Amino acid sequence: MELTLGSGVRELPGIGEARAARLEKLGLATVEDLLRYFPRDYEDRRKHYTIAAAPVGLPVCVAAMVAEPPRRSYVRKGLELTKVRVVDAHGSMEITFFNQGYVKNALVPGESYIFYGMVEGLPPRRRMTNPVFEPEDRPRFTGRIMPIYPLTAGISNNLLSGLTLRCAQDCAQEMPEILPFRVRQEHALAACGYSYQNIHFPVSEEALDLARRRLIFEELFYLSCGLAFLRSRREGASGPAFQRESLEPFFALLPFALTQAQQRAIREAAEDCASGRPMNRLVQGDVGSGKTMVAAACCFLAWKSGWQAALMAPTEILAEQHFRTLSGVLAPAGLRVGLLTGSMRASEKKKVRAALAAGEIDLLVGTHAILSAGVDFARLGLVITDEQHRFGVGQRSALAAKGGGLSPHVLVMSATPIPRTLALIIYGDLDVSVIDELPPGRTPVETFLVGEDKRARMYQFVRRQVAEGRQVYIVCPAVEEAQPSPEGVEPPPGFADLKAVTAYAKDLQEGVFPDLRVGFVHGRLKPREKEAAMAAFAGGALDVLVSTTVIEVGVDVPNASLIIVENADRFGLSQLHQLRGRVGRGKHQSYCVLITSNRNQETRARLKVLTQTTDGFRISEEDLKLRGPGDFFGKRQHGLPQMRIADLAGDTRLLKEAQEAAQALLAEDPTLDRPEHQPLKEQIRRLFTEHADIFN
Numbered sequence: 194m195e196l197t198l199g200s201g202v203r204e205l206p207g208i209g210e211a212r213a214a215r216l217e218k219l220g221l222a223t224v225e226d227l228l229r230y231f232p233r234d235y236e237d238r239r240k241h242y243t244i245a246a247a248p249v250g251l252p253v254c255v256a257a258m259v260a261e262p263p264r265r266s267y268v269r270k271g272l273e274l275t276k277v278r279v280v281d282a283h284g285s286m287e288i289t290f291f292n293q294g295y296v297k298n299a300l301v302p303g304e305s306y307i308f309y310g311m312v313e314g315l316p317p318r319r320r321m322t323n324p325v326f327e328p329e330d331r332p333r334f335t336g337r338i339m340p341i342y343p344l345t346a347g348i349s350n351n352l353l354s355g356l357t358l359r360c361a362q363d364c365a366q367e368m369p370e371i372l373p374f375r376v377r378q379e380h381a382l383a384a385c386g387y388s389y390q391n392i393h394f395p396v397s398e399e400a401l402d403l404a405r406r407r408l409i410f411e412e413l414f415y416l417s418c419g420l421a422f423l424r425s426r427r428e429g430a431s432g433p434a435f436q437r438e439s440l441e442p443f444f445a446l447l448p449f450a451l452t453q454a455q456q457r458a459i460r461e462a463a464e465d466c467a468s469g470r471p472m473n474r475l476v477q478g479d480v481g482s483g484k485t486m487v488a489a490a491c492c493f494l495a496w497k498s499g500w501q502a503a504l505m506a507p508t509e510i511l512a513e514q515h516f517r518t519l520s521g522v523l524a525p526a527g528l529r530v531g532l533l534t535g536s537m538r539a540s541e542k543k544k545v546r547a548a549l550a551a552g553e554i555d556l557l558v559g560t561h562a563i564l565s566a567g568v569d570f571a572r573l574g575l576v577i578t579d580e581q582h583r584f585g586v587g588q589r590s591a592l593a594a595k596g597g598g599l600s601p602h603v604l605v606m607s608a609t610p611i612p613r614t615l616a617l618i619i620y621g622d623l624d625v626s627v628i629d630e631l632p633p634g635r636t637p638v639e640t641f642l643v644g645e646d647k648r649a650r651m652y653q654f655v656r657r658q659v660a661e662g663r664q665v666y667i668v669c670p671a672v673e674e675a676q677p678s679p680e681g682v683e684p685p686p687g688f689a690d691l692k693a694v695t696a697y698a699k700d701l702q703e704g705v706f707p708d709l710r711v712g713f714v715h716g717r718l719k720p721r722e723k724e725a726a727m728a729a730f731a732g733g734a735l736d737v738l739v740s741t742t743v744i745e746v747g748v749d750v751p752n753a754s755l756i757i758v759e760n761a762d763r764f765g766l767s768q769l770h771q772l773r774g775r776v777g778r779g780k781h782q783s784y785c786v787l788i789t790s791n792r793n794q795e796t797r798a799r800l801k802v803l804t805q806t807t808d809g810f811r812i813s814e815e816d817l818k819l820r821g822p823g824d825f826f827g828k829r830q831h832g833l834p835q836m837r838i839a840d841l842a843g844d845t846r847l848l849k850e851a852q853e854a855a856q857a858l859l860a861e862d863p864t865l866d867r868p869e870h871q872p873l874k875e876q877i878r879r880l881f882t883e884h885a886d887i888f889n
C-alpha cells in the first residue's frame with residue numbers, strides 16, 4: 194500500500210493493535226510523527242572485517258556463513274544459550290546468544306549473514322556475543338550509520354528503525370518545506386526532504402551534520418519568530434502609566450541599605466511601569482538575594498500613583514510570610530495591606546473583598562486564588578507572581594478586565610537562577626532583571642556530603658546547634674512510608690528506604706531527640722495544620738522541623754542554621770540549592786548536610802558540586818549540563834513549543850543565528866502576510882497553541 198505522511202502506523206508492516214498502542218505512548222500515530230521522532234544517538238555500523246582481521250573490543254560488522262545448525266541449551270531457569278559456528282574464507286567464529294531462542298530457526302546453515310557486534314578472543318578462538326544479524330544479501334541495519342531512538346516497553350530499536358526506514362524511504366521527500374527559500378539560502382541550510390532522510394539514516398557523517406543543522410535551526414527559527422510576535426504585540430498594548438517618583442521615601446522605610454543589584458532591578462521595573470506599556474518583567478536572583486524588596490518597591494510605586502497591587506504566592510505559608518514582611522515595610526508609610534487565603538473564614542474573606550472593591554486596600558497578598566472571579570479590584574495596576582504561576586496570554590486579558598481595561602504591570606519572581614541568555618529564551622516574552630549580589634554580611638553556608646556512617650555524628654551536630662539556640666530543618670523526599678507503586682511500574686531502587694516524613698519525625702522525636710521539640714510539615718497536611726507547624730517553627734516553638742520540599746521556595750526563618758537533606762541523591766542540584774537557601778539567612782554561620790547512601794560515582798560527583806560552590810547561577814549551569822533544560826521547567830516550558838531536537842542550553846550559536854534570521858525576515862514582512870510566508874505563519878500558530886491570539 195502506498196504510504197503518505199498522514200498514513201496511520203497501522204498501515205506499516207508488522208504493526209498490529211498492540212504495537213500501535215505502544216507507539217501511541219511515544220506520541221507516534223502517523224508516518225509524519227515517525228519522521229519527526231528524532232534519534233537520540235547513532236551507531237556507526239559501517240566497518241566490515243573478516244573474522245581473522247576484526248579488531249578486538251570494537252563493534253564491527255562481519256559477514257560469515259552459518260556452518261552448522263545452531264545448538265540450544267538450557268543452563269538453568271531463566272538462562273538459555275544458543276550457540277552457532279560461523280565461517281568465512283579466513284577463519285571461524287563461535288557466536289553465543291543469551292535467551293534468544295528464536296535464533297535457532299532464524300539462522301539457516303549454509304546461508305550468509307552480517308553479524309554486528311564485538312569480536313573477542315584471537316584466531317582461531319574468535320567469539321561474539323549477542324550480535325545483531327541480518328541476511329547478507331538484504332542488509333538494512335548494518336553497513337550504515339544506524340539511528341538509536343528513545344524507546345518504550347515493547348518497542349525495540351530494531352522495530353522502530355524498521356519503521357522509520359520505510360517512512361524515510363517513502364515519504365521524507367513529502368515533508369513540507371516551510372523555511373522560506375531566502376532563509377535557507379542565506380544560512381546554507383539543507384533541504385527539508387534531505388534532512389528528514391538523513392537525520393534517520395545518514396549516508397555519511399557530513400550528511401548527518403547538515404541534517405541536524407537544518408532541523409535545529411528550523412526549530413529555533415520558529416521559536417524566535419513566535420517570541421518576536423509575542424513581544425511586538427506587547428509593545429502595542431497600553432498599561433497604567435505610573436508617575437516617575439523618587440524612591441528615597443521607600444528606601445527610608447527599610448532597616449537596611451539595598452544592594453546595587455536590588456536597586457538596579459527596581460530602577461528597571463520603575464522605568465517599565467512609567468512607560469505607558471504593560472511591564473512584563475522577570476526578576477531572577479539567587480536564593481536570599483532579596484527579591485521581595487524589589488516587589489515591595491513596585492508596590493510602593495503603584496500606591497504612590499494611585500493603583501492597587503496584588504501579590505500572589507505559590508502557597509499559603511508563603512502568602513502569610515510575604516504579608517508579614519510587606520506590611521512590616523510598607524504599612525508605616527500608610528499603605529493598607531490585606532491578606533486573602535483559602536483557609537480564612539468566609540466572613541473574613543468577605544470583608545477583605547469588600548475593602549478591596551472599595552479601594553480601601555492598596556496591596557492584596559494571597560495565593561493565586563486572589564485573581565479568581567468574585568475578587569474585584571477598584572483599580573488594579575500591578576500584579577506580582579512567581580514563575581510557576583505566570584500568566585498565559587489568555588489570563589492576561591482576564592487580568593486586564595480587573596485593571597479596568599488596561600493590562601496591569603506584571604512582575605514575575607523566579608527562584609531558579611538560570612543563565613541570562615537562556616532566561617531570555619525560556620521566558621521569551623519577558624524582560625529580565627538579574628540580582629547577582631547577596632546582601633552584605635552573609636557567610637556562605639558550609640555544605641557537607643556524607644554517607645550513612647555519619648548519621649550518629651550528624652544527630653550530635655543537630656543537638657549542638659539547638660543548644661546554641663538555633664533551629665534545624667530535616668528534609669525528606671516522600672510523605673508516606675512505602676506507597677504501592679502504580680501498576681506495572683517498578684519502584685526505584687531503595688524506595689523503601691526513603692525517609693518518610695511522618696514516620697521519621699515520630700522516630701526522631703521518640704528515639705533520637707526525646708528532649709527536643711520536633712514538628713513536621715508536608716504537602717498533604719491541611720493548610721491550617723501546615724501553617725500551624727510553620728508558624729511554630731518560625732516563632733521558635735520548634736527546634737527541629739521535618740519536612741518535604743514544601744519549604745523549598747521562599748520560606749524565611751533567619752534563626753535556622755542547619756538543614757539536613759535525606760536521600761539527597763533524589764533531588765536536582767538547583768532544588769538542593771533552593772533548599773540550602775532556607776538557612777544562612779540570618780547572622781549565624783549555617784550548615785547544610787546532604788546525606789545519601791548512594792555510592793554511584795556520578796551521583797556523588799554531581800552532589801559534590803554543591804559542596805564546592807554557593808553560586809546559584811553556576812549550579813544551575815551544571816544542572817543544565819547534566820539534565821538538560823526540559824527538567825528545569827517541567828514539560829510545559831511555559832507554553833513555548835517543546836523542543837524536539839534543539840538543545841536551548843547547548844545550541845547557543847545556532848540560536849543566535851536563528852534569532853538574527855527571524856529578525857531580518859520580520860523586518861521585511863512584519864505580519865508574515867506575504868503569500869510565500871503563509872506556511873511559516875501557520876507553523877508558528879501551530880507551535881504556539883497556548884498563545885491562541887499570537888497574531889492579533
Ligand SMILES: Nc1ncnc2c1ncn2[C@@H]1O[C@H](COP(=O)(O)OP(=O)(O)OP(=O)(O)O)[C@@H](O)[C@H]1O
Nearest residue numbers: 449450451452480481482483484485486632747774
Ligand atoms: N539589602 C539587604 N540587606 C540586608 N538584608 C536584606 C537585604 N535585602 C533583603 N534582606 C533580607 O534577606 C532575607 C532574604 O530576602 P528575600 O526573602 O527577599 O530573599 P529572596 O530573594 O526572596 O530569596 P528566596 O528565593 O530564597 O526566598 C530577608 O530576611 C530580607 O529581609
